[in-house]
Amino acid sequence: MRSVKPLLRSMFIPGMLLLGACCCEKDVVVAPPPPPPPPPQVELGDIFFDFDKSELRAEAVQQLQKNFDWMKQNPAGTLIIEGHCDERGTNEYNMALGERRANAAKDYMINIGADPAKMQTVSYGEERPFALGHDEAAWQQNRRAHFVGQGR
C-alpha cells in the first residue's frame, strides 16, 4: 500500500493535465481560428544612379519591382517620382538630367505593369540635395529618383 500512494500521486498530475487539456481543446473549438500572419508591408524606396547617367542599375530594377508592389498594395495610392542630381556639373544641364532619371524610373514601372496615370515626375536638378556634403558619399546620395507615395 505504501508503494501505491506515490503511484497514485504521480498519476494525479498528468491526469489533471489531461483533464485541463481536454477542457482547453473544447475552448479552442469555440474560439475563431487564429488570423493568418499579415503579409509584410512593402515600403517605397529610392533608386540611385551613376555620374551623368540615367540608366537603371541592377539594384535599382529590384527596388522598382518593390515600388510596383507598393502600388498593387495601395490601389488608391499615387506616386510622385522626383529626379535629383549631385552638385557637380552645371545647374541647367542637371535640370534635364534629373528629369531623365525620373522618367527612366517611371518608364520601367510602366513596362512591368504600373498605371502611368498614377505616376507623376518632377525634376529638381541639383536644387534640392539630400546630403549636403561635397564628396562622393554625398554626391552618390544625391544622384537619385525619390519616390513619394500619396493617398495610400
Next chain:
Amino acid sequence: MIGFSKVIISAALLLLAGILLNPLAAIAVEQGEYIAIRKQGTGKIAIVLDRTSAKGKTESAWAQSLDAIVKDGLVFSDLFSILPPPSNIRAEGKDKAVNFSALSSVGSEVYAGGSVSKKSGKVHLDMEVYDTFGSKLLLKKSYTGSEAELRSMGHAFCADLIEMLTGKKSYFGSKIVFVSSKTGNKEIYQCDFDGQGVQQLTNFRSISLTPVFSPDGRYLAYTSYTSGRPTLYVKNLADNTIASVVKNGVSVDPGWRNTGEVATTLSFEGDQEIYLVRPDGSITRRITSSRGIDVSPTFSPDGSRMAFVSARNGLPQIFIQDMQTGAVKRLTYSGRYNTQPSWSPGGDKIAYTTWEKSGEINIFVINADGSGLKRLTSGARENESPSWSPDGSMIVFTSNRQGGKRLYVMGSNGENQRRLLQMEGEQMQPSWSLFR
C-alpha cells in the same frame, strides 16, 4: 499699312534731320581719326577729369555727385587711367580757358570737364571733351534731368565719351538679372551694370531660375517651380502680365532669339529638345531632334545660328545649329564637359564653361568658327554662367573663389577679375541685358 509706312518715312526723315542738324555729326568724322591714333599705342586712355563747375550751394552738391558718378563709371570701364588735374589747369584771365599745355605736361591725352546749373527746376549738365594734344573739341553735349536722375545723367555722359573714343556703344544704363538665395529661396533680382541699385523682382517663395531679358527689354523670361514643376514664364514688364508654357515635363534655361521669340528646352514629347516659344507662351516650332539632352540655347546677334549644349555624343558638348538649314556642327572638342554657351554681342565669339580634370570649372572663349580657344579663368575654383556686356567688352560670371557663389566681372580677355556686388546669400545665373 499706310500708317506703318508713314511711321517709317517720318522716322527716316527724323534720322536725316538729326544727322544734318546735329553739330555732333561733324565730330563723328574726327572720331575715326582719334581711334586710328589710339590704335598705335595700346593701353589705357590717360584722361583728366576736371571738377564740374557750379554756382550756388545746390548746384555745387550736384556737381560733386556727378564728379563721383562719372569717375566711378570710367574706372569701372577699365579703359582709362584717370590723372589728377594739374593745379594750373585753367589759364589766368577772365575766360579761364583750359590750359592744354599744362594737361599735356602731365601726360593727359583727353580732357573732360563741364558745368552744372539749374534750369526751370531741372539739373542741366554741359560737358566738353578735348583731345589735349591738338586742343581739339571731341565732344560737346548737354544733359538734363531731375535731381533723382543724376546717376543716369552722369552715366549718359560716360556712355557718350566711351562711344566717341572707342566707336562702340557701351553698357551704361544696362541691367544684370540674376538669382539669389538671400531670402532662403531662390528669387530673381536685378542690378545696374556696376552692381548698384539691387532690386528684388520676384517673391514666389519657390525656386526661380535662369532669368533673361528680351533684347528690347520688354519681357523677362525665367523658369520657376511655382506650379510645382519647372515651367517657363514670360513676364511683360510694361503691364506685369505673365504668360507660361502649358505643357507636361520640364522647361529649362530660356534664351532669346529676337524680341518676339525665346528658345527653351521642353520635354512634353518625351526627350529634352529645344523649342521656339512666343512671349504669349505658344510654341512656334521645335528646333532640335536628337536622343539625349539638348539645353541652354544662345543665338548669334542676327538670330541665324544657335549655340546650345547637347549630350547626343555622351557627355555634354557645345554645338551650333543653322536656324535656316538645320545643319548642326560640333563647336567644342577640348574638355570633356562643356556647357553654358553665351554668344557675344559682336557675333564672333562664344563664351562657355569647361569642367576640367582638376575639378575646377573655368570660363573659355572660342571663335564661332571653332578657332582661337582661350581660357579666361584659372586657379580660382568654380567659375560659371558667363554673360557678355551689351558692348562685348566685359563678361559677368559666377565664382565661388571666395566661399559661396557670387557675381564677378572681367574684361573680355579675362583681365581685371573683380567682385560685382556685396549681397547676402549666394548669387548665380547672371544675364547682362542688351538694352540701355
